[in-house]
Amino acid sequence: MLKDDVLKLISRENDYISGETISHKLGVSRAAVNSAVKALREEGFEIVSSTNKGYLLTNSPDTLSKGSIAALLPDTRDKDLYVYGSVTSTNTVLKDLSSNGAPSGTVVIADHQTGGKGRRGRSFVSPSGAGIYLSYLFKPESGFDKISDLTSWTAVAVADAIKNSYGLDSQIKWVNDLLINRKKICGILTEVSVEGESGFIDTCIIGIGINVNEAASDFPPEVSGVATSISIENGGEKFSRCKLASEVILSMDKLKENWPDSSYYLERYRELNITAGSKVTAFPLMIENGQGRTGTAVGINDDFSLKVRFDDGSVQDLKNGEVSVRGLYGYT
Numbered sequence: 464m465l466k467d468d469v470l471k472l473i474s475r476e477n478d479y480i481s482g483e484t485i486s487h488k489l490g491v492s493r494a495a496v497n498s499a500v501k502a503l504r505e506e507g508f509e510i511v512s513s514t515n516k517g518y519l520l521t522n523s524p525d526t527l528s529k530g531s532i533a534a535l536l537p538d539t540r541d542k543d544l545y546v547y548g549s550v551t552s553t554n555t556v557l558k559d560l561s562s563n564g565a566p567s568g569t570v571v572i573a574d575h576q577t578g579g580k581g582r583r584g585r586s587f588v589s590p591s592g593a594g595i596y597l598s599y600l601f602k603p604e605s606g607f608d609k610i611s612d613l614t615s616w617t618a619v620a621v622a623d624a625i626k627n628s629y630g631l632d633s634q635i636k637w638v639n640d641l642l643i644n645r646k647k648i649c650g651i652l653t654e655v656s657v658e659g660e661s662g663f664i665d666t667c668i669i670g671i672g673i674n675v676n677e678a679a680s681d682f683p684p685e686v687s688g689v690a691t692s693i694s695i696e697n698g699g700e701k702f703s704r705c706k707l708a709s710e711v712i713l714s715m716d717k718l719k720e721n722w723p724d725s726s727y728y729l730e731r732y733r734e735l736n737i738t739a740g741s742k743v744t745a746f747p748l749m750i751e752n753g754q755g756r757t758g759t760a761v762g763i764n765d766d767f768s769l770k771v772r773f774d775d776g777s778v779q780d781l782k783n784g785e786v787s788v789r790g791l792y793g794y795t
């Protein structure tokens with residue numbers, strides 16, 4: 464949309480940019496530029512105009528818009544970037560785009576999800592104006608056995624993006640929850656389709672939900688003991704979602720380029736992981752009687768699996784499933 468392109472140009476300038484320059488760069492009329500500026504002002508962007516100098520952006524609302532995010536990315540990175548107000552689930556929207564031929568690296572972002580999906584059939588609380596709901600399409604040309612590596616790599620990529628955006632540290636709970644102050648600020652849900660014949664991964668939809676500016680009242684009682692937001696953990700300070708969204712895209716692009724060389728991701732995963740050394744209850748994908756098994760997490764293996772010494776003395780490497788970690792999420 465033209466207003467996104469106009470916003471991208473004026474966001475990148477520290478000084479006035481003339482209407483003529485904008486219309487020349489975008490190949491549109493001055494009148495079209497004027498209407499785009501009018502539409503942006505109606506959305507809350509404060510744009511000063513001066514007859515001789517042109518336009519100057521003086522203040523932006525914290526709206527997740529394609530223009531504001533694109534302004535923070537390399538020039539052509541907004542090509543496969545889709546930003547929406549409200550969707551059911553960004554994973555579902557991206558799945559449709561993927562089946563219509565969207566390339567690896569395509570990104571869908573929404574301000575709000577009406578049917579945000581969590582792991583194991585749970586829902587993911589996705590209020591408007593507060594979080595980032597982002598799905599990244601990756602076609603890794605790998606065997607299915609590598610898939611849990613990918614979700615761990617993603618946890619590292621998002622932790623790096625948070626550090627680069629706000630200078631804040633986060634930790635990882637195996638397999639891929641991100642925590643601040645031992646409460647969850649980000650969940651990752653990777654949905655995969657595999658080619659039956661070769662067993663190779665056809666597409667991965669990597670869904671990332673980050674709680675950025677939520678207040679405690681945004682979380683319903685059933686998740687309030689587990690979830691928090693970056694803002695809550697920093698005294699109510701508000702953070703730019705566009706900045707973090709752009710850094711997540713850059714971090715995920717880097718992940719795509721590095722795949723499958725895991726050296727950086729493994730080292731960083733071990734550094735950020737707080738599961739190893741803790742008492743855990745493991746819930747593998749196939750559990751009997753709904754009961755988990757208790758033990759102690761010993762460490763992270765080279766394939767990102769979790770080595771657990773169970774209370775009966777047996778040792779197992781968990782490649783998937785979930786663990787409850789004593790001392791986290793109300794588990795005592």
Ligand code: BTN
Pocket residue numbers: 551552553554555576578579580581582583585587595596597598649650651652669670671672673
């Ligand atoms: C979890 O912690 O259970 C995983 C949560 C994943 C949430 C994200 S938000 C973006 C993407 N779209 C979805 O519907 N889910 C993922």
